Amino acid sequence: MPHRLTRATNVALGINIFLLIIKGIVGIISNSIAVISEALNSFTDVLVSIGIKIAVKISRDKPDTKHQFGHNAAQPLAAFILAVFAFVVGINIVEESVKRLIEPKDIKISTSVYVVLIFTIVSKILLNRYQVKIAKMFKSPAIRAASIDSINDVLASSIALLGVIGASMNLNYIDSIAGIMVAMFIFKSGYEVAKENMDYLMGRSADHQFDSKIKDITLKINGVKGINDLRSHYVGNKFHVEIHIEVDKDISTKLSHDIGNEVKYALEEIEEVQKVFVHIDPI
Known part of the structure; x- marks a missing residue:
């Protein structure tokens, strides 16, 4: 069990770091707020993956004198904190997207932008399926939270792709709107993760x-x-x-x-x- 959970967190971390790098590079080159928003989204995913990796490790620690019933709260606590961070990132993306909607900037769309976004969609779909399987197998709220984030990333990347297509047609305002919509999916992901893990933190009764x-x-x-x-x-x-x-x-x-x-x-x-x-x- 520990090996499978650790491997799941390592796989997610590796994929998210790779996506952060390629989306960051393409976002800077293209100057597309939709792609830059996706890079920031991947940045939050990297932090989420690191947080979940640490939380899974802590949750497996044996009970001690200060935590006599173990460390199971580490996973939902980490997931909740990272959900709050997602809201902060989402707000920053909305702010920048609105600025660009008011004062449009030049956008340079190349084939690499499409390749990166399509690759993101495919990889996140596969990652979500893997995370759902692991989360069900080990009843892990942290991995479950990551699976929710992954499927929301699929939707966010799809919106970003539409924004890039719009920008390629000289409709730069669509890129800004796509940036705002990407932020909405980040908010959605944060809300769903926070809501699910609040029950654990508040000590909800069984049904x-x-x-x-x-x-x-x-x-x-x-x-x-x-x-x-x-x-x-x-x-x-x-x-x-x-x-x-x-x-x-x-x-x-x-x-x-x-x-x-x-x-x-x-x-x-x-x-x-x-x-x-x-x-x-x-x-």
Whole structure:
């Protein structure tokens, strides 16, 4: 598992650095705000990739005296911080695009511009498919956030390509409009990532379907007569579960304890669960 997650972050980082370099060069040569916006978008992607790489590494660290329940919050925290940064970059792109809309600048379109943008679209589609697979496999919110960003990059690059086509027809205002639209996709990506990871950071409870799964597993354990309370919340990207089970009041304390442990171990086998706290209620 660690190897696959690390490889996923390294692949994304390598692709984003390469795209940043080629889009930066072509953007400067062409002076197209749509392409320059794409270069800035790739710059944020590089920072996102670095942040996710660090967060994935930290999240795998074992619990210590200061973080006794582990470091699972590292991934959603990194994703949220990077989402905020995406908003800042988007604002700067909108500002420059509006300036160019008011005072148009000369744009030099060459074949390399089309090649770079088309290459970006194709590579980001492939990267998104890979990231979605890894995110589902390991339940990684950071990789999931990166996959959202990648598919939004596909849309942003497509808009930039239309802007370049417009500029090649001496319709420079289309390039400026494309720059603004690229920024909108950056905003969209940041919003989606922030919204998804806010649940982890705020400790949202599990949904009814997950609660039902918890109850079904618990009630199948020999000695459990019923459940009178169940609570859960995210700690990082994993759930902590508190459950009150009912057992026969006439059985020994040891047997009650053993039943509680069986419930605990059974529920902690669920991939989304990190820790289970069982309270015994004799009836």
